[in-house]
Amino acid sequence: MLGAWLSMASEAVVTAAETAAPTGLVALSLPMKGLVTTVFGLLGVFLVLLLFFVSIKLMQRIGAKKENAHE
Amino acid sequence: MDVWALLKELFSGVVYMGTFEGVKTLIMFTIAGILIYLAIKKDYEPALLLPIGFGAILANLPPIIDAVTGNPAASVLGSEGFLTVLFNAGIKNELFPILIFIAVGAMIDFSPLLKEPTMIFFGAAAQFGIFATFLLALFLIPNVLPDVIAMAEGPEKQSLVLRLASAIGIIGAADGPTTLYVANHFKLTEYMAPISVAAYSYMSLVPVIQPPVIRALTTKKERTIRMTYTEQRAPRVALILFPIVVTALAGIIVPMSAPLVGSLMFGNLLRECGVLERLSKTAQNELANLVTILLGLTIGSTMVAANFLRWDTLLILGLGLVAFVFDTAGGVLFAKLINLFRKNKINPMIGAAGISAFPMSARVIQKMAKAEDPYNFILMQSISANVSGQLGSIVAGGLVITLVGLVIGW
Numbered sequence: 242m243l244g245a246w247l248s249m250a251s252e253a254v255v256t257a258a259e260t261a262a263p264t265g266l267v268a269l270s271l272p273m274k275g276l277v278t279t280v281f282g283l284l285g286v287f288l289v290l291l292l293f294f295v296s297i298k299l300m301q302r303i304g305a306k307k308e309n310a311h312e
Numbered sequence: 313m314d315v316w317a318l319l320k321e322l323f324s325g326v327v328y329m330g331t332f333e334g335v336k337t338l339i340m341f342t343i344a345g346i347l348i349y350l351a352i353k354k355d356y357e358p359a360l361l362l363p364i365g366f367g368a369i370l371a372n373l374p375p376i377i378d379a380v381t382g383n384p385a386a387s388v389l390g391s392e393g394f395l396t397v398l399f400n401a402g403i404k405n406e407l408f409p410i411l412i413f414i415a416v417g418a419m420i421d422f423s424p425l426l427k428e429p430t431m432i433f434f435g436a437a438a439q440f441g442i443f444a445t446f447l448l449a450l451f452l453i454p455n456v457l458p459d460v461i462a463m464a465e466g467p468e469k470q471s472l473v474l475r476l477a478s479a480i481g482i483i484g485a486a487d488g489p490t491t492l493y494v495a496n497h498f499k500l501t502e503y504m505a506p507i508s509v510a511a512y513s514y515m516s517l518v519p520v521i522q523p524p525v526i527r528a529l530t531t532k533k534e535r536t537i538r539m540t541y542t543e544q545r546a547p548r549v550a551l552i553l554f555p556i557v558v559t560a561l562a563g564i565i566v567p568m569s570a571p572l573v574g575s576l577m578f579g580n581l582l583r584e585c586g587v588l589e590r591l592s593k594t595a596q597n598e599l600a601n602l603v604t605i606l607l608g609l610t611i612g613s614t615m616v617a618a619n620f621l622r623w624d625t626l627l628i629l630g631l632g633l634v635a636f637v638f639d640t641a642g643g644v645l646f647a648k649l650i651n652l653f654r655k656n657k658i659n660p661m662i663g664a665a666g667i668s669a670f671p672m673s674a675r676v677i678q679k680m681a682k683a684e685d686p687y688n689f690i691l692m693q694s695i696s697a698n699v700s701g702q703l704g705s706i707v708a709g710g711l712v713i714t715l716v717g718l719v720i721g722w
Contacts, residue, residue, distance in 0.1 A: 266718050267719065267721040271450060271473065271474070272450070272451075275447050275450040277715070278446065278712065278715040278716055279446060281711070281715055282443050282446075282711045282715055283443050285707070285711040286436045286439050286707050286708050286711060287433070287436045289561070289566060289711075290432050290433060290435055290703065290704055292565070293558055293561065293703065294432050294433070296554075297429040300426065300547075300553050300554060301426065303547075303549055303550065303553070304546065304547025304548070304549045307547065307549050308547055
């Protein structure tokens, strides 16, 4: 019962995300489309590179631990 | 028998040069000559500019009637011409940019970045120019090129403006393969010539474009800031994990960047794994050289007079330059902003190396630093920012494709 409800709910969310969001964006004016692309684009680049930064920090720790273990 | 008609047919190329189209051909020959001159005499990215220039000459030779289509085209560009074959095999399906990235990945040493990961943010800040120019292009294209936009119908008008603006903005990334990737994805075949020529020629003009922008935004005191660096290499395990983790992260978050990030990181893994030295050397040398020759010639072949000698070419070249300047400025200003909060100041010139032109931009920054203070050595920090710029530009390209695709409903 709960499983069926969960799968229905997730399906509804996916459908809503697939239809409502893109059609909403398509209806925007040209300057708004430009602003959306610019804001999310710049934020996205910083976010992805922030993730790379965090992963490098983790790799540094792994590398340091391995080197200490060798010594 | 009409001897005159026979001679006209026999020397149709000579006759063609006397027509208006022939004058256009001569203009294209001059442009190609300038590119070849810059390559040979000024040593500006000769590996790219020379094949591009020569490809442009080939593409603008007097046309013959194509046996298959019946349309006039230069013999190298007919339906079975070798440059058409190369274009379909390597540019249209995005193969050459991918192969170039494998080679570039094998050449890049991410060790300086792994030791100073804070430099990665310059790779993000220096993408500012892409988006600033994108906005500027959105405003300019409908106003400066109303005829071009008028040719599209209904919602396709907005779509064309957005697609063209995004490809122009990406020129600022100083990353030829990514620029080609974006332009190709948005089916801008008609604009491929000016876009790729702008991307590759500005990339080779980094030593000319960046220094005045950096000098305008920094004081002498800022340019002489020294930074410490230790020679020790990053741990091997980190160097091996880095390409794998970055590919997975980029592929999950920005799937459109996966082909470029994946090929760049595959090349880098070949280099860092330590067991495939032969393949790594092949990627760095033979693969890089072969694809550069083919890519350059093919890009040059898109510079057909009919597609190149137009007002939109001037707009694309102009905005491409603006994008480059904005990117440089974005990186420098971001470094200055960070310095407000840091005890150990960063030389703000390093921010300018956050563009993707690797390793030229890093070298330019080191040269400028040395000119101000002969004992200032900031090459490694500049390289960290520069390789970050490589990653940043690919991610930006993937995001632009995704976001513009969403807003135009592709």
